[in-house]
Amino acid sequence: MSYKFFEEYNEETTEGMMNNYRDIISGVGENPNREGVMKTPERAAKAMQFLTQGYSLDAEKILKEAVFNESYDEMVVVKDIELYSLCEHHMLPFFGKAHIAYIPNGKIIGLSKLPRVVDVFARRLQVQERLTHDILECLNKTLQPQGVAVVIEAVHMCMMMRGVQKQNSATTTSGFRGQFKEIETRNEFLKLISSDLK
Ligand SMILES: Nc1nc2c(ncn2[C@@H]2O[C@H](COP(=O)(O)OP(=O)(O)OP(=O)(O)O)[C@@H](O)[C@H]2O)c(=O)[nH]1
Ligand SMILES: [Zn+2]
Numbered sequence: 001m002s003y004k005f006f007e008e009y010n011e012e013t014t015e016g017m018m019n020n021y022r023d024i025i026s027g028v029g030e031n032p033n034r035e036g037v038m039k040t041p042e043r044a045a046k047a048m049q050f051l052t053q054g055y056s057l058d059a060e061k062i063l064k065e066a067v068f069n070e071s072y073d074e075m076v077v078v079k080d081i082e083l084y085s086l087c088e089h090h091m092l093p094f095f096g097k098a099h100i101a102y103i104p105n106g107k108i109i110g111l112s113k114l115p116r117v118v119d120v121f122a123r124r125l126q127v128q129e130r131l132t133h134d135i136l137e138c139l140n141k142t143l144q145p146q147g148v149a150v151v152i153e154a155v156h157m158c159m160m161m162r163g164v165q166k167q168n169s170a171t172t173t174s175g176f177r178g179q180f181k182e183i184e185t186r187n188e189f190l191k192l193i194s195s196d197l198k
Helices: 011-027 040-051 059-064 113-122 128-143 183-194
Strands: 067-069 076-087 093-103 107-109 147-156 171-178
Touching: 011 040, 059 113, 059 128, 076 113, 076 128, 076 147, 076 183, 093 113, 093 128, 093 183, 107 128, 113 128, 128 147, 128 171, 147 183
Parallel strands: none
Antiparallel strands: 067 107, 076 093, 093 147, 147 171
C-alpha cells in the first residue's frame, strides 16, 4: 500500500518541531517544564505531522490501486465525506464535508479511494478553493471520466475563534468538469447531495 498508517514519525522532523513548540509554549507565557506540558512539544509535533501527512502521499497512485474496467456510465455520487484540514493562513482547522460525483468512461474507481483522495489533499496547509480544485483535477486526470464534480462545505476556525468571530457562516466551494458543465447533469448531482437519504 502506498499510504501509511501514521504510527512512524520522522525523528529529525519531530525533534525540530519539538524545539519550535517549546518556544511557542514559552512564548504564550507558559512554563515548558511544568509537568502537564512537559511532553506537549512531542505530542504537538506528532499531531502536526499527522495533520499534514498528505504531503507524503501520492493521490494518483492511491487511485490507480483500485481502477476497474466497467461499462456502467451513470452518475456515481459519494456524499458527506468528512474532512479536516488546516488553513494555510493561520494553521487553524477548517472542517466539513466533501461531496464527489463522476460519470465513468469505461472505468470505475473503488469507492473508498474517493475519501482517501480527499484526505491526501486535506491533510496539508490549504485553502478551501485549492482543496476543491486539487481533488477535482486529480480525479479528472487519473480516471478521465465523462464528468466529475466536487462540492465542499466547511467552517473555518480562524473565522470562528478569532478574527471576525462569526459562528454560523459556512463556506461552499465547487468545481465541475466534463458533463457536469451541463446544467441538467449538475442539477441532478446537486439534488442528490441535498437529499436526506443516508
Ligand atoms: N479564500 C479563502 N480564504 C481563507 C481560507 N481560510 C482562511 N481564509 C482567509 O484568509 C484571509 C487572510 O487574511 P489576512 O488579512 O492576511 O489575515 P488576518 O489579518 O488574520 O485576517 P482576518 O481573519 O480577517 O483577521 C482571511 O480573510 C481568512 O478568512 C480559505 O480556505 N479560502
Ligand atoms: Zn485561516
